[in-house]
Amino acid sequence: MMSVKRKSAIVLQGVFDASIFDALKRRKIKEAFVLEGRPGLEAAKQSSRELLKRKIRPTLIADNMAGFLFYKNLVREVWVSCQYADRKGALCQIGGLILGVLGKKHNVPVYAYPNGSKVKLLGSSRELAFFNGVKVAPRGVPGYVPLAEWVPSKYITKVYNGKGIS
Amino acid sequence: MRKARIKPAVKESPLFWPVKLAENGRCLRVLDESLIPRKLRYIEVRSLPEAVRVIKQMKTRAFGQFLVVLNTFLLVLANAKTRSPQALLSKIRTAAGRLNHSRPTFPFAEVTAIVVAWAQAAAAQKADVAASVSKNIDGYLQGIRGRRLQRVQKIAEVLRDGDSVLTHCNVSGELAMAAAICRQQGKDLHFFATETRPYMQGAKLTCWELQRMGAQVTLIADNAVGSLMADGLVNKVVVGSDRSCANGDFANKIGTYQIAVLAEEFGIPFYVLTQPSHKIKTGDDIPIEIRKAKELLVFSGKKIVSGPVGGFYPGFDVVPHRLITEAIAIDVR
Numbered sequence: 001m002m003s004v005k006r007k008s009a010i011v012l013q014g015v016f017d018a019s020i021f022d023a024l025k026r027r028k029i030k031e032a033f034v035l036e037g038r039p040g041l042e043a044a045k046q047s048s049r050e051l052l053k054r055k056i057r058p059t060l061i062a063d064n065m066a067g068f069l070f071y072k073n074l075v076r077e078v079w080v081s082c083q084y085a086d087r088k089g090a091l092c093q094i095g096g097l098i099l100g101v102l103g104k105k106h107n108v109p110v111y112a113y114p115n116g117s118k119v120k121l122l123g124s125s126r127e128l129a130f131f132n133g134v135k136v137a138p139r140g141v142p143g144y145v146p147l148a149e150w151v152p153s154k155y156i157t158k159v160y161n162g163k164g165i166s
Numbered sequence: 167m168r169k170a171r172i173k174p175a176v177k178e179s180p181l182f183w184p185v186k187l188a189e190n191g192r193c194l195r196v197l198d199e200s201l202i203p204r205k206l207r208y209i210e211v212r213s214l215p216e217a218v219r220v221i222k223q224m225k226t227r228a229f230g231q232f233l234v235v236l237n238t239f240l241l242v243l244a245n246a247k248t249r250s251p252q253a254l255l256s257k258i259r260t261a262a263g264r265l266n267h268s269r270p271t272f273p274f275a276e277v278t279a280i281v282v283a284w285a286q287a288a289a290a291q292k293a294d295v296a297a298s299v300s301k302n303i304d305g306y307l308q309g310i311r312g313r314r315l316q317r318v319q320k321i322a323e324v325l326r327d328g329d330s331v332l333t334h335c336n337v338s339g340e341l342a343m344a345a346a347i348c349r350q351q352g353k354d355l356h357f358f359a360t361e362t363r364p365y366m367q368g369a370k371l372t373c374w375e376l377q378r379m380g381a382q383v384t385l386i387a388d389n390a391v392g393s394l395m396a397d398g399l400v401n402k403v404v405v406g407s408d409r410s411c412a413n414g415d416f417a418n419k420i421g422t423y424q425i426a427v428l429a430e431e432f433g434i435p436f437y438v439l440t441q442p443s444h445k446i447k448t449g450d451d452i453p454i455e456i457r458k459a460k461e462l463l464v465f466s467g468k469k470i471v472s473g474p475v476g477g478f479y480p481g482f483d484v485v486p487h488r489l490i491t492e493a494i495a496i497d498v499r
Contacts, residue, residue: 033478038361038387041470048471059476062363062462064334064388064421068454068480071423097392098424101431128361128369128385134466136366138203141373143385144358149393 009033009074011066014081014093015042017116017162021050031057035095038063039127039145043081043093063095070102078103080151081115085159089152093119100155110155114162123147174315176346179375180206182339183311184226185233191244191300194237198225199367203374214242214261221268224365228408229314229338232498235265235274236303239281243296251289254296258285270453271417271482273409276445277498280306313496314340317439320494321404322347324437330356330400332391335419336371337406337439345381357383358400360391362419364462364479391425395432403429403436410440414487415449423483426490435491441498449484457481 010024010032024032032051037043044060051058061069069075078099082090090096090112103110128143129135137143174182184197186208194217195208209225211217217238221231242261246254262278281299288298321344325331333341341357348355357376362368369385376383386394394400403425407416416438429436446452459477463469 034475035389036363036470038363038389044471048473048475052473052475057476058471059478060459060463060471061478062388062420064360064363064424065478065480067422067424067427068420068483071484094387094393095389097396098389098428101392101428102424105427105431125385128387131361131366131369132465132468132470134468136361136369137385138370138374138377141369141377141383141385144390144394144399145387146390146393149396 004074006073007076009069009076011035011069011075011078011099012047013037013043013066013078013095013099015046015115015117016079016081017114018050019162020079020113021054021056024051024056025054029056031059033069034058034060035063035066036060037093037095039123041132066099067102070106070108073106075106075108078108078110080110080112082112082151082159083115083117083119083148085112087153089150090156090159091148092151094146094149096151097149097155100151103157104155109157112151112156112159114160116162119148121146121148174343175319176343176350177379179339179342179379181230181336181371181375182314182343183233184230184338185237187237187240191240194234194241196220196226196234197230199227199230199371200225202370212241213245214238214264217241218264218268221265227367228336228406231269231272232277233307235277236281236307238265240300240303243300246296249294249296251292251295255285255289258282258299269455271409271455273443273445276443310496310498317494317496318343318347321439322351324492324494325353325355325402327353329402330358332358332360332394332400332403332425333372334360334368334405334421334425335362336367336375337404339375340406340439341372341404342375342379342381345376346379349380355381357381358386358394359383360386360388360421360425362421363388364465367419388421392428395428395434401434403434405438407438407440408482409446409452410443411446411448411452412444413448414490414493415484416440417449417452417454417482417484420480420483423485426485430489436489437492437494438485438490440493440495442495449486452482452484454484455481
């Protein structure tokens with residue numbers, strides 16, 4: 001197994017306003033785990049690119065692998081991207097709720113950070129039929145493609161406003 | 167080809183029994199699950215190294231790998247140029263060693279130990295080792311086949327009219343056949359299948375076989391599970407398992423743990439199909455296979471992100487027993 005110390009991993013989920021990467025750099029973060037972000041994989045592409053620019057090593061994991069990191073007690077903190085937040089919770093990119101629930105169960109802080117743009121609430125079935133341009137689903141099987149989800153405040157430790165991390 | 171002695175109540179899914187031994191015993195026909203849904207093609211396996219390769223390359227998985235392991239002994243015996251009991255015993259031990267190390271998370275050693283014991287007993291009695299081991303393997307497989315068909319019926323009993331069921335990865339034909347039984351019984355069911363990155367077994371295999379069996383199935387991304395549960399779109403989770411422990415913990419395809427945690431959080435019953443074993447005490451003792459990062463970072467020959475990006479691909483999750491509502495078990499010992 002790769003060498004990750006207990007409670008050391010920073011996990012990023014979603015597409016973020018670029019200011020978060022500057023903040024991670026200022027905190028001297030050396031490595032971050034990046035979730036793929038199906039269906040478009042924009043999260044994987046954007047976060048990897050921005051982290052590499054700042055000489056932070058990105059390690060990609062699939063969207064179903066975050067639980068493993070939690071189970072092994074490797075996660076220090078989680079960042080999920082959101083496009084709206086109020087005192088009841090945040091509208092996050094799809095997958096944010098999984099991270100929120102895992103964070104609550106394992107007592108790991110989950111921070112919401114703006115994504116800097118509006119995300120559609122629902123994608124098309126066709127987006128799931130393909131992966132990285134390759135057809136994966138059998139013909140005639142519909143896909144249900146939520147792109148954003150509400151994450152109640154009980155799963156979020158703090159919402160940041162996009163002006164950096166204090 | 168060995169004839170099936172027990173008939174299923176519904177049409178059998180190709181994934182239920184994806185490995186068949188040729189009539190002359192010298193070739194295994196292994197369903198190449200990596201080609202589904204594009205093609206239904208069988209790979210011919212004629213030797214121990216070829217058998218280990220199809221397992222390592224995940225051409226077949228889960229129950230299919232278990233079938234490859236057992237049938238490989240038949241292949242080894244059929245290909246042996248000796249009838250000497252000690253020489254055959256030695257070949258069986260060698261095969262067991264190679265198969266045991268093919269994938270660390272799977273409990274192949276538990277099964278191969280049984281075969282080695284049969285061979286040892288036959289050799290000690292100066293009996294025909296090949297005939298004895300072959301007869302035992304055949305009987306063992308028929309027993310498992312019968313118990314799996316019974317489990318299909320049990321799954322069908324668990325599923326109620328109006329249920330909306332989430333499943334992950336692929337449970338080797340059993341869920342799809344249970345869905346077909348439910349359909350015959352007039353139950354109206356809906357299934358949601360997760361994609362199951364990185365190999366997409368949910369998208370490629372589960373959707374395909376559920377659709378083939380006439381079930382209604384919708385594909386979701388692995389990250390949509392929380393949304394589905396929070397919105398009340400599923401009321402049961404059914405998954406398979408690759409390895410079980412004495413305390414009830416189990417290992418299954420990566421992604422199963424977070425689904426189980428979410429099911430607990432949202433009060434959704436979580437069912438798992440298990441093969442109980444007492445060889446390992448708890449889930450913490452299960453060795454988890456970490457596969458090559460390339461399998462995650464490259465899909466169909468194309469990189470999914472550019473630049474020097476690392477990847478981490480644990481093949482399995484461990485799910486603690488306390489997250490399980492009910493284990494639908496069969497005894498394979």
